[in-house]
Every structure is written in structure tokens, then in C-alpha cells.
Amino acid sequence: MAGYFSYFPNVYVGEGVRDDEAFKYRLVKNIFRKVRARPDLNQYTTLFESYSIQTGETPAMIASRLFDDPYMDWTILLVNDIIDVYEEWPKSEDHLVNYVNEKYSGKSDSIHHWETNEIMLDDGITTLVKEGIEVNENWRVIMPDGTVKTAEESIYPVNNYEYEYFKNEVKRQILLPINNMVELMVEEFEDLVAYAPHNELDNANNKKTVMNISSRFLNNTGSVSFASAIQSQLTTGGEVTFNDGPSTGFGVGVATSVSTTTSTTTSSGASASDTTSTTSSSSGGTSYSPSSSSSSSSSSPPSSSSGYSGGY
Numbered sequence: 001m002a003g004y005f006s007y008f009p010n011v012y013v014g015e016g017v018r019d020d021e022a023f024k025y026r027l028v029k030n031i032f033r034k035v036r037a038r039p040d041l042n043q044y045t046t047l048f049e050s051y052s053i054q055t056g057e058t059p060a061m062i063a064s065r066l067f068d069d070p071y072m073d074w075t076i077l078l079v080n081d082i083i084d085v086y087e088e089w090p091k092s093e094d095h096l097v098n099y100v101n102e103k104y105s106g107k108s109d110s111i112h113h114w115e116t117n118e119i120m121l122d123d124g125i126t127t128l129v130k131e132g133i134e135v136n137e138n139w140r141v142i143m144p145d146g147t148v149k150t151a152e153e154s155i156y157p158v159n160n161y162e163y164e165y166f167k168n169e170v171k172r173q174i175l176l177p178i179n180n181m182v183e184l185m186v187e188e189f190e191d192l193v194a195y196a197p198h199n200e201l202d203n204a205n206n207k208k209t210v211m212n213i214s215s216r217f218l219n220n221t222g223s224v225s226f227a228s229a230i231q232s233q234l235t236t237g238g239e240v241t242f243n244d245g246p247s248t249g250f251g252v253g254v255a256t257s258v259s260t261t262t263s264t265t266t267s268s269g270a271s272a273s274d275t276t277s278t279t280s281s282s283s284g285g286t287s288y289s290p291s292s293s294s295s296s297s298s299s300s301p302p303s304s305s306s307g308y309s310g311g312y
Contacts, residue, residue: 004074005029007190012208023211030207033193037079048079048175053090067182075185080174090171100164108161114139115158119149129154 012025053062059073059082067075082088091099100108118131119141129141141149177185200207 003071005031007186008033008193009195010204010206012206014209014211025208027206035078035189035192037081047181048177051174051176053172053174055090055092059085059089062176066176067179072182075177075182076174078185078189079177088171090168096164096168097161100161103164104160109159111157112160112163113158114155116141116155117153119143119154 008029010027011030013028015024015026059076060070063073064070113134114137116129116133116135119129121128139155141154195201195207200209
């Protein structure tokens with residue numbers, strides 16, 4: 001099958017915002033689309049099986065062995081909600097040692113935190129305190145008769161390496177989709193990342209948000225979230241006047257969308273991304289007064305119910 005990004009739709013990104021060049025667009029993959037697995041997938045044991053990642057294994061190696069296709073590694077990452085394979089995939093022993101030494105400045109043996117010992121009642125059957133509960137250094141066990149256990153009896157230290165080693169071992173436990181689930185996942189994934197029908201799609205389902213003249217003054221190559229009255233005025237052939245002083249017409253409020261994404265790519269080209277979008281609006285500054293009165297408004301295109309995330 002094809003790689004992860006091949007299923008993503010395309011979007012035209014605006015270029016040419018300087019006043020000495022014409023507007024132009026570049027067709028790129030819309031990596032701001034994102035789909036996440038349902039959090040309750042581990043309940044469907046007939047569709048997935050538990051697996052412990054072996055030392056040195058990569059998502060592509062597992063996908064190649066299970067599905068005869070290393071490019072299907074993204075299905076494994078998606079099911080387990082793994083975005084950053086460098087941090088969320090288990091490290092080798094050598095890598096882990098280097099990571100701990102770098103993170104804790106060579107102090108791998110220093111105490112990271114304290115945990116409880118298991119404390120039983122006198123009957124030898126009933127557990128009063130479970131083992132492994134994180135507590136502070138001064139915590140002590142008080143027995144039902146009022147006696148207090150010593151520090152050695154109550155708690156034990158966990159050093160930095162032991163803490164990171166445990167976290168690394170937890171990462172080994174993942175879910176794998178069974179073979180007949182993979183084709184269904186691919187089919188549903190394509191539907192979820194696709195655009196919902198709207199008027200900014202061309203015949204090939206490529207999305208294009210037409211830039212307006214305000215982009216020249218914002219030095220912004222991204223899409224503007226609404227069509228301004230100026231664009232409407234230019235479209236209808238009206239004259240636009242730029243006033244240095246207070247405008248007798250109206251000021252155009254501009255809302256811009258700023259998006260950032262973190263993307264991690266596996267050895268086979270699969271990737272997952274995470275997107276944050278912030279929107280700010282402002283009005284004022286230089287006012288633009290068309291010679292004839294007009295108004296224009298447009299709404300943002302509908303987004304897919306799949307969890308569409310991003311600025312385009």
C-alpha cells in the first residue's frame with residue numbers, strides 16, 4: 001500500500017504577497033489534517049492483539065512482518081496514539097543509558113522519588129499498604145495499633161535510571177490490529193482526512209482559499225479567514241482609495257490564523273503530526289475607503305467531523 005501522507009488531501013498555499021508580484025499558489029499536502037484512534041480500542045480484543053516490542057524493532061519492521069508492507073507502520077502508530085516515535089517508542093539499552101545521563105547530567109544513581117513497600121497486617125493475608133505508591137521522603141506507615149514503621153520498612157528510593165527504565169518498559173506494551181482490520185482502517189482513514197464538500201474545492205478535490213489584497217500589507221502568505229470588502233470591491237471593478245488619515249468610509253478588520261505543527265517521521269516515511277491553531281483579530285490601522293459603498297462576508301468552510309485540525 002501507499003505511504004502515510006499519500007492519503008492526505010492537497011491544499012493551495014498562497015504566495016506572492018509583495019506589491020511587485022502577482023498572487024500565485026503552490027499545491028502541497030495538507031499535513032494539518034489529523035485523525036486519532038478511539039481511546040476505548042483496547043476493549044475490542046477480537047480486533048487487536050497485545051504485543052511487546054522487542055529490542056531494536058521499529059514500526060516499519062513490525063508492519064513488514066505482519067502485513068508484508070513496511071509502509072503500513074502508520075497503522076501501528078495510529079492505533080497506539082504514538083505521535084513522536086523518538087520519545088514514545090521504547091529505547092535500546094545503550095540509547096536509554098545515554099538518554100538518562102544526558103537528562104540528569106550524569107546523575108543516574110541519584111534518587112528520583114520514593115515509593116511504598118508492601119505492608120501486611122499481622123494476619124499475613126490483608127494488605128494494609130500496596131507496593132509502588134509514590135510518596136515523599138518523610139512518609140511512614142502507621143499500623144492499626146498506632147505503631148509507626150521505620151523509614152526502611154515504609155519506603156524505598158527509586159533512582160533516575162530505575163525510573164526511566166520502568167517508563168521505557170511500559171512503552172513496549174502496544175496493540176496491533178489484526179490483518180483484516182488494516183484494510184478497514186485505511187478505508188476509514190481516507191474518508192476521515194478528506195475534505196467535507198464545500199465551494200473551495202476544485203474538480204480534483206484540491207482546496208484553494210483565494211487570497212485578498214490585505215495579504216500584501218500583512219506580509220502573510222497563509223490564508224485569510226474571510227473575504228474582505230476590498231476584495232469584493234476589486235472583483236466588481238470598484239476603485240479602492242488608500243487614506244493616510246482617518247477614513248470617511250470604513251476600516252477593514254483582519255483576522256489571521258496562525259498554525260504550528262510538530263511532525264515526526266519514521267524510517268519508512270510514516271508520520272504523525274500535532275497542530276496548534278491560534279486566531280487573533282484586529283481592526284484599524286490604515287483604512288481603506290472604496291469609492292462606492294459595498295459589503296462582503298463569507299463564512300469559513302466547514303470542517304470534517306474527523307477531527308480536522310489546522311489552519312487550512
